[in-house]
Amino acid sequence: MPFMPIIQGRWDWNLSLRGNNGMKTGIIGFGNMGKALAHGLASAGIKPKICEVVTEKALEATLQGFTICSVDEIASLSDILVIAVKPQELPKLLDSLGKHTAGKGIVSIAAGKKISLFEKRLGTSNVARFMPNLAASLAMSAVAVSYGEKAEESFRNDALAIARAVGTAFEIPEKLMSAFTGLSGSGIAYVFSFINALAMGGVEAGIKYDDALAIALATTEGAVAVLRSQKVHPSEMVSRVASPGGTTIEGIHVLEDAGFNASVMKAVIAAARKAELLENDWK
Structure with missing residues (x-):
């Protein structure tokens, strides 16, 4: 069966993220994609906490109304962590996160990093991998979404809701992530x-x-x-x-x-x- 777009609009995804039940989301990295996701979530009334080590970006996030946390704080306080950092920054970050993330939801936007890496390093089967594009800044990106094989259904729904914050979500098997990169x-x-x-x-x-x-x-x-x-x-x-x-x-x-x-x-x-x-x- 061909994969299909999950949504064309954004009218209902707030409820999908269980926002009314206190689901807490944190974003690590406030670059282009992290910022787009932060504003997309905030527009639906689910304001994520932000972890950003670059002073200028942290100040920008603060001025835009977001709360800045340390790695330990955001990992401890969040039910779902969105990792929006460059691939070369991951090894040190994963070392810091590992003690806090067992069983939690992880969404990675780190290019080229497979789901299995996060499952092993962070002690959780609830892992999703995204591939958005530049149009995420206007909430008009096509977003590929892949999950770990053992990811829970409730987490899959939450991951889709996060993807919808920046556009139209497409569920695909991870083996097609490179193809999606070339296409979108x-x-x-x-x-x-x-x-x-x-x-x-x-x-x-x-x-x-x-x-x-x-x-x-x-x-x-x-x-x-x-x-x-x-x-x-x-x-x-x-x-x-x-x-x-x-x-x-x-x-x-x-x-x-x-x-x-x-x-x-x-x-x-x-x-x-x-x-x-x-x-x-x-x-």
């Missing part, structure tokens, strides 16, 4: 590249860049809206736009001559393979 984690950059190229084409055709970019963005947003509303294959929509002997088919011909589809596919696969290599290097 890195793929958002390919979308940026396409939009810029579309705007630059407008410039070459005589439109000022700022105007061309606004038109490209509106065109992209419209294309996504059409696909979502009509639920048809993208290739069918291409056929509907491309009339015989018209302007669109002329442009499609150029894209195909340049290997557009193949190039995008190769980019996804290249990023996925690189992610897999890095994951194996960081075991």
Whole structure:
């Protein structure tokens, strides 16, 4: 069975996190993803505590209304810990956390680190692994969610609710995490590249860049809206736009001559393979 998006909106996920029953969540790391998750949770009335060792980031979190805790404090006080630090920072952190985390829920956003590492080092089977992308800052990220095999159902629901704080959650087996990285984690950059190229084409055709970019963005947003509303294959929509002997088919011909589809596919696969290599290097 193909994996499916868990949610398209955010209206109900507050209840999923058992916020009304006192579920306490802590976030270690207040970088881009940690910050996005903190604000996403806070917007639903579940304000996490934050652990951040970088003075400037800790001050930023404080000024934004979050409580700063030490590693020991946040590990002791939280039912679920979100680990949002760089992979190279993990060894020392896991050494500090181990004495507090037996049986607790752990959510990792550390790239390339497998679930089994956290299960072994932190003494818990309730572990989830996320892969969001840059759009998390606007709560519009696609978020891959994988669990340990023995994770409890209640924890799985809580992990999904946390993922929904920054966008749309997709449950996938961990073996597909590298593929998801190529498609979404890195793929958002390919979308940026396409939009810029579309705007630059407008410039070459005589439109000022700022105007061309606004038109490209509106065109992209419209294309996504059409696909979502009509639920048809993208290739069918291409056929509907491309009339015989018209302007669109002329442009499609150029894209195909340049290997557009193949190039995008190769980019996804290249990023996925690189992610897999890095994951194996960081075991």
